[in-house]
Amino acid sequence: MAILDKLTAETGQITLTKVPDSWCWGLSIDGVFNVNQTRKHIDAVVLPNTCIPTIWCKLVPLKINVFVCRMALNRLPSRVNLSSRGIEIQDIGCALCDWNVETIDHVLFSCQVASDMWRKLAGDK
Incomplete structure (x- = not known):
């Protein structure tokens, strides 16, 4: 069968109307x-492996919302994350304490140097 015959067969069932074209949003019933x-x-399609909904806190700056979301999804560029994505990292040890590998959890929560910095920022001694 020739290409023109195939095209005619495929488009033969299409009926054109005089209604103007318009945009229709497929995710809602009313379009x-x-x-x-x-x-x-x-949340349902792109982030199916997480139990964290993408609800933003309007009282916090957008940069902070994005940072917290990326932190919760382990998408911040720690040395371990960069290395696991194929970027050559000479040393995956923590640059602050050189005691543990540089993961998000370590740098933000368990690194002694980072913990001391958080305390000073909070006004503790």
């Missing part, structure tokens, strides 16, 4: 774009 439906779709 109107909705941020909430989009967020739910992203």
